[in-house]
Amino acid sequence: MAFFLAVSLNFFLPRLIPGNPVMVLVSQMATGGVQSDALARIYDNYMREFGLDQPIHIQFLRYFGNLFRGDLGTSFMLYPGKVSNLIREALPWTVALQVPTILVGWIIGNVLGAACAYKGGRFDAIAFTSALAVSNIPYYCLAIILLYALAVSNPIFPVGGGYSFGSYPELSLSFLLDALHHYTLPFLSLTVVAIGGQAIGMREMALYELTTDYVHYSKALGLSDRKVIRYVFRNAMLPQITGLAISFGTMMGGALVTETVFSYPGIGSLLFTAIRQTDYPLIQGCTLIITVAVLLANFLVDIAYGFIDPRIRAAQLGER
């Protein structure tokens, strides 16, 4: 349902734009002094190629049909490059950047948040305020500062890209090391922000759990701090998993811009170029893949939730 709506929005919104993209494309060619009837023929050809000569409902049906065959249309900017090929090249970079940052940020953030709640006092005050600070300055602010501090002023890390000029993607040790070198800064800037956000959520949950009866009871029984905090952690964890699912969408936006800051060759940079060149098929392709990724991630978290929460697991196994 959400998917259908997203796809429809994806189709209709760019089409509301006044002006005809093919016209722009053709007029760019016209600078060379091409004859006008030749231009008209080129125009007709493009209109057919992009399917813009059909009435809107047929365009829509065709869009859907192509979608299921994995065909996202042809890019205006890199004509006749296929949008799906461009996305296929960019996607691995984005996935390789996002998945580890989210997981690492989530784990460290949760441990830190629980520690804040449990220790309290000065440790809490400092850690909580800094978590508030890093999680609420926008992603790319940190990215820009890191880039300037660690790549421009002190050139420890490369200034951008996914790998060095002159080398190209292959499965060799030197390329992997090179890619890793380029990977550090984007990874760092995204992870730090993710840690902050998760820590704040976890702290709140853990503070709540610490006031519950079972904690008082365990403490009265004389259980060790380590044991109590483990119970608290496990209970406070469940809402945090839901929290992870809902933060995907917001994280995505920040991560896209972070990519453009580091000129990382992922979906974000592709989208950036596509917007600058008003390349509608490519923009649509990017927004579509983002939607699909977020929906997929949500779905996976839902499934994982079933495994982790004993109540849901029991219900599914028919024990209740």
Place this chain on the structure above:
Amino acid sequence: MGETLVLVLRSRRFMIGAILFLAVLCFGVIGPRVTDRNPFQMVGGLFNPPSEKAILGTDNLGRDVFTQLMYGTGTSLLIGFVAGVVATGIGVTIGAVAGFKGGFVDELLMGITNVLITIPAIVVLILLSIAIKSRSAVVMGVIIGITSWPWTARAVRAQTSSLKTREHVDLARISGYTTVELIVKEILPYMFSYIFMAFILQFSAGITNEATLSMLGLGPYQTVSLGVMLHWALLWEAVRTGAWWAFLPPVVFLAVASFSLMLINAGLDEVFNPRLRKS
């Protein structure tokens, strides 16, 4: 009420946040009225370093960064504010109606809300921004607002459905209040603190979202905002050429604006939610 005020004023987080925010606000609102410079006026060459003529140097087209910063801060705050008002307004309306009416209306409204939550807001933002050709600052605020209300709606609905079973609401209903009157007079005042905090969060998110969109090149037309400044700086490689004056000021202002709002929110949270108050 007086007691709450004392607690608010005693909260260190709130006070620091409020002072920081007021400083940024004054800079962005009063600054443009005092200066005689235009943010688009050229005063120097490409990326001139800070000097007496331009305190924060010049940007890629030789325009004064300090003047841009004043105008840009004002625009960003305006967009954030409009987005906050729109998002909170829609969220509270839908949430309150759904929670109060219950039944079919509730299911319909919450169904829509839940579907919208799963679609990443950034995608809708990008598509809407492309579709609307002339984006003024206010229009941009509205666009951001109408994509970020679902969470507020859900939370308000939950609160409304528990508040509506209270006795004072029943009493008002017997006295012949209409539905609208009941919601406005008997329910909303009881979650005012919550609504205000939601607004602060939406305000902060609005500023951040504006910067995200502008950096992707979908910012307001013919105006400077903090995000637009960053967009220019990125396009013209200010970071890589080491022109720190072109990108650091907007970054710092964005960070301070959203962080101060967050501190205000955290401070208010401590006041309204005693469990978070630790001695």
